[in-house]
Amino acid sequence: MWFSDFLQWLANTPFSITMRESTWAEPIVETVHVLTLTMFLGFAVLLDLRLLGVCLKRRKVSDVLGKLNPWLFGGFAVMVATGTLLFCADPVSFYSTFFLKAKMVMLVLAGLNVMVFNLTVGRKVAEWDLDPKTPRGAKVVGVVSIMLWVLIVAAGRAIAYVLPPP
Amino acid sequence: MWLKHLVLSFCQWCNNSFFGHGIRDSRWLFPFVEIFHLLALGVLGGTILIVNLRLLGFRFWGESSSELAREVRPWTLGSLAVMLVSGFLLFSTEAVKMYGNWAFQVKMSSLVLAILFTFTIHRKVAMSDESRVSPLWRRLVAVISLVLWAGVGLGGRAIGYVTTSVTSASVWMN
Numbered sequence: 569m570w571f572s573d574f575l576q577w578l579a580n581t582p583f584s585i586t587m588r589e590s591t592w593a594e595p596i597v598e599t600v601h602v603l604t605l606t607m608f609l610g611f612a613v614l615l616d617l618r619l620l621g622v623c624l625k626r627r628k629v630s631d632v633l634g635k636l637n638p639w640l641f642g643g644f645a646v647m648v649a650t651g652t653l654l655f656c657a658d659p660v661s662f663y664s665t666f667f668l669k670a671k672m673v674m675l676v677l678a679g680l681n682v683m684v685f686n687l688t689v690g691r692k693v694a695e696w697d698l699d700p701k702t703p704r705g706a707k708v709v710g711v712v713s714i715m716l717w718v719l720i721v722a723a724g725r726a727i728a729y730v731l732p733p734p
Numbered sequence: 735m736w737l738k739h740l741v742l743s744f745c746q747w748c749n750n751s752f753f754g755h756g757i758r759d760s761r762w763l764f765p766f767v768e769i770f771h772l773l774a775l776g777v778l779g780g781t782i783l784i785v786n787l788r789l790l791g792f793r794f795w796g797e798s799s800s801e802l803a804r805e806v807r808p809w810t811l812g813s814l815a816v817m818l819v820s821g822f823l824l825f826s827t828e829a830v831k832m833y834g835n836w837a838f839q840v841k842m843s844s845l846v847l848a849i850l851f852t853f854t855i856h857r858k859v860a861m862s863d864e865s866r867v868s869p870l871w872r873r874l875v876a877v878i879s880l881v882l883w884a885g886v887g888l889g890g891r892a893i894g895y896v897t898t899s900v901t902s903a904s905v906w907m908n
Contacts, residue, residue: 595891595892595895598891599888599891602775602887602891603884603887605772605775605776605779606775606776606778606779606780606783606887607779607780607783608776609773609775609776609777609779609780610776610777610778610779610780610781610783610784611780611783611784612776612780613776613777613780613809614780614781614784614806614809617809623805623806623809624795624805624806627795627797628795631795632795635794635795717776718769718773721769721772721773721776722769725765725768725769725772726765729765
């Protein structure tokens with residue numbers, strides 16, 4: 569039960585107490601979380617649409633990846649950082665919700681999906697870089713990615729719904 | 735005064751409509767609609783941001799801004815439509831309360847300005863030949879667009895934190 573002890577300890581740290589009790593901390597951090605979402609999700613969808621051969625069809629896939637990746641990684645870092653801060657405000661309650669666990673599992677799956685892409689079709693991207701019609705493997709990765717992000721957003725929304733901010 | 739009356743009557747009609755009622759009374763419909771609102775927000779924000787970053791001088795794919803703008807346009811329009819429909823449904827569950835919420839008023843004013851700007855000046859500059867518009871003018875248009883859309887987003891974020899006096903609106907109606 570060391571993990572629940574850890575959450576309990578975290579909840580009692582001065583930092584966690586400040587996050588929980590401050591009037592402005594939660595709204596500000598959540599606003600940054602949501603604003604970054606508009607960038608991250610939007611760019612991730614654009615990339616997925618290229619993998620599906622639906623949007624940005626005449627661009628090289630490697631070019632789309634190269635230009636969007638810095639924004640995606642930067643955005644993801646901000647999302648994780650602000651998400652962790654929000655979690656710290658009430659770790660015990662957050663951890664007790666099903667949706668938070670589901671969200672974490674799906675985030676790991678989204679990461680695995682990126683790895684699968686890099687190890688399979690992504691490695692041979694030079695062969696289909698300019699094809700408006702992308703290989704099936706790329707389409708699968710794109711669809712899985714979109715589905716996972718839809719579910720991740722839904723789970724995130726559900727967390728706040730079953731557990732309203734204090 | 736008649737305009738205020740009209741808007742408030744409209745809010746009351748929304749409140750009492752079958753969708754306003756239905757979503758308000760259901761445990762899951764509200765978050766369900768909200769998820770669509772959030773997902774469309776991602777696509778809308780992403781496509782608007784990428785065109786504005788291009789206008790600001792970030793060369794994404796070396797092409798002209800008009801080409802990029804044209805390519806993402808269907809996605810901007812589609813997600814905006816989803817935003818408007820889902821946003822209206824969410825609004826209808828507590829329309830009268832929203833009427834008196836200053837954050838909601840900020841959001842709607844920014845939204846009207848943002849849409850007008852997007853479909854007139856912004857569209858014209860983003861779609862035109864780069865050599866015909868000065869870089870300064872292009873950057874200014876991008877900044878104005880980002881500020882207006884940020885106003886919509888921040889106003890929306892603030893709605894939930896603003897405590898409104900519903901009574902002032904209803905008293906005024908009587």
